[in-house]
Amino acid sequence: xxxxxxxxxxxxxxxxxxxxxxxPNQMTEGNLGAFxxxxxxxxxxxxTERDAAxxxxxxxxxxxxxxxxxxxxxxxxxxxxxxxxxxxDDMTRCHQLGIMAAEAVGAAMIFLPGDAIWSEGSFRRLxxxxxxxxxxxxxxxxxxxxxxxxxxxxxxxxxxxxxxxKTEARALVAHVMPHLHRLTKSYFLDSPEFISFPxxxxxxxxxxxxxxxxx
Numbered sequence: 001x002x003x004x005x006x007x008x009x010x011x012x013x014x015x016x017x018x019x020x021x022x023x024p025n026q027m028t029e030g031n032l033g034a035f036x037x038x039x040x041x042x043x044x045x046x047x048t049e050r051d052a053a054x055x056x057x058x059x060x061x062x063x064x065x066x067x068x069x070x071x072x073x074x075x076x077x078x079x080x081x082x083x084x085x086x087x088x089d090d091m092t093r094c095h096q097l098g099i100m101a102a103e104a105v106g107a108a109m110i111f112l113p114g115d116a117i118w119s120e121g122s123f124r125r126l127x128x129x130x131x132x133x134x135x136x137x138x139x140x141x142x143x144x145x146x147x148x149x150x151x152x153x154x155x156x157x158x159x160x161x162x163x164x165x166k167t168e169a170r171a172l173v174a175h176v177m178p179h180l181h182r183l184t185k186s187y188f189l190d191s192p193e194f195i196s197f198p199x200x201x202x203x204x205x206x207x208x209x210x211x212x213x214x215x
Contacts, residue, residue, distance in 0.1 A: 001130065002107040003041040005032070008094035009114040010048045010079040015055065017115055018045075021150060023060040024158060024165040026112070030121035032067050039127065041068045044101070046094035049074040063163055073097070116141060117153065119169035140200060140214035143181035152179065174208040 009018055026032050035041035043064060045055060052074040055061055064070050075097065078090035095111065102109045108130050110123070129137050156175060158165040167175070186195040187202045203211040 001040070002105060003035060003039065003110060003127070003130075004098065004102045004107045005041065005043045005110050005112055006046070006095065006098035006102070007044070007112040007114060008046045008078075008091045008098075010051045010090075014114045015047075015051050017150070018055070019058045019060050021117065021153065021165065022112070022114075023064055024163055025117050025167075026123070027060075027063055027067060028120055028164050028166040030166075031118055031123040032064070034121075034124035034127060035068055042107070043068055043070045044098055045070070045072045046075050046078075046097060047072065048079045049076070051079075060163065113141075115146070117167075117172065119172045120166050121169075138214075140212055142176070142184045142200075142202075142210070142212070144176055144179045144184070145181055149176065149179040170209070173210060177207060 007018075007022075009015065032041075032043070045052075047055060052072045055072050061070060061072070075090075075094055078093065079087075081090075098111075099109065101107075110126060126137055153175070154165065157167045157172075182193075183195070184202070185191055186193050187198050187200045188194075189201060189203060199215055201213045201215075205211055
């Protein structure tokens with residue numbers, strides 16, 4: 001089985017996240033490092049012409065290329081129209097291109113959001129589920145406050161010597177608790193501002209964890 005890691009990302013803020021946070025967090029033994037031979041994998045980044053040049057020149061991309069083949073694919077026309085609806089349309093277009101490329105070679109697809117942090121071993125577990133015959137794996141997530149959490153995450157988990165930002169699941173969940181986004185807090189059963197149509201229900205586990213039910 002071949003795996004395609006697919007991400008659609010552009011714009012200074014998200015490219016900064018990709019290079020400073022996402023790739024260091026993903027390039028660990030239990031995540032992208034679990035896809036070295038005999039597993040076959042490819043990392044595909046769909047972006048704008050401008051951002052493609054910046055990504056290709058980044059040292060983090062060289063470290064990624066040492067783990068698996070990388071393709072930085074410039075998609076004409078994306079990122080040119082402002083607004084959320086246009087951004088989602090552009091992301092859908094990129095995902096469609098990724099799906100067609102993966103289907104052409106019979107590859108399994110792993111879609112990586114442009115602003116997500118993964119605990120150590122998450123990707124290895126995805127491979128184990130796929131190789132056990134699971135056809136689809138859906139992953140629920142929680143939102144954090146970007147402005148406070150990025151620097152806190154890097155200060156706590158980034159190893160400058162290796163360029164990796166590795167964290168075990170329980171340590172990661174405990175660390176994010178002071179940085180929960182207001183939307184995430186509205187999913188808590190005891191929230192005074194409970195959201196009308198929740199995609200999740202969350203039970204706090206003391207001050208260091210969460211029990212989450214996704215819909």
